[in-house]
Amino acid sequence: MRAAVLQDIRDIRVLDIPEPKPLAEDELIIRVKAVGVCGSDLHSYLEGGTTGPTQVRPFVLGHEFSGVLTPDSARKAGFSADALVAVDPSIPCGRCEWCHRGHTNLCPNVKFLGYAPHNGAMAEFVCVPRSAVHLVPDSIDPAGGGDPGDAWRRDPCDGSGAPAASGKRGRARLRAGGIAARATGAACR
The missing domain is CATH 3.90.180.10 (Medium-chain alcohol dehydrogenases, catalytic domain)
Structure with missing residues (x-):
C-alpha cells in the first residue's frame, strides 16, 4: 500500500x-x-x-x-x-x-x-x-469542511453565524475529536 x-x-x-x-x-x-x-x-x-x-x-x-x-x-x-x-x-x-x-x-x-x-x-x-x-453518523462527510479549531458553527445563507432562521436551510460544520467534517442539511437556494 x-x-x-x-x-x-x-x-x-x-x-x-x-x-x-x-x-x-x-x-x-x-x-x-x-x-x-x-x-x-x-x-x-x-x-x-x-x-x-x-x-x-x-x-x-x-x-x-x-x-x-x-x-x-x-x-x-x-x-x-x-x-x-x-x-x-x-x-x-x-x-x-x-x-x-x-x-x-x-x-x-x-x-x-x-x-x-x-x-x-x-x-x-x-x-x-x-x-x-x-x-460516525451518516450525515457527516469524512473529509468535509470546517475551519481548524471550530467546535460547532451554523453557517446559514445570510452569513450571520446564527442558527438558520425558519424557512432558511444552511450548512452545519463540525470539528469533533480531531475530525473535520461537514453535516449538510440542504444547499441554500
Whole structure:
C-alpha cells in the first residue's frame, strides 16, 4: 500500500509499505478516507517530535482520521461495509494498574497511532482494536469542511453565524475529536 512515511526531519516520502494485518482477534482494518494534519504532525516533520529536535526512525504520521472498515472487519464489528468510522488514536495497554482502575488516559504504556514508533493513518489502510473504533453518523462527510479549531458553527445563507432562521436551510460544520467534517442539511437556494 502507499503511505506518507516520515524518513527524517523535513523528509516525508510516499512509499510502498506492507498492508497492516490484524495481530489480535479484536483488531480491524480501516480503509482511510481522510486525515487531518495536527500540530504534533508538524512538530514531528520539523523537529522529529513534540519534545524538540530528535532523531527520527521512519514511521507513518496521522492520528486524526476517518475511514471505512474493510468488508471482513465490518462483518466482525457488526457494522455495514460502507459505515464511516472515526478512531481514537490513543490505545491503552489494558494490563497496567491504571487501565484496571478504569483510568486508561493515565496508561504509561499507551500506544499512540501516528506518533513514533507507531504508524498512523497517512496510508491507505490502518489496523486498530475494535475498542478504538466509533461509528460516525451518516450525515457527516469524512473529509468535509470546517475551519481548524471550530467546535460547532451554523453557517446559514445570510452569513450571520446564527442558527438558520425558519424557512432558511444552511450548512452545519463540525470539528469533533480531531475530525473535520461537514453535516449538510440542504444547499441554500
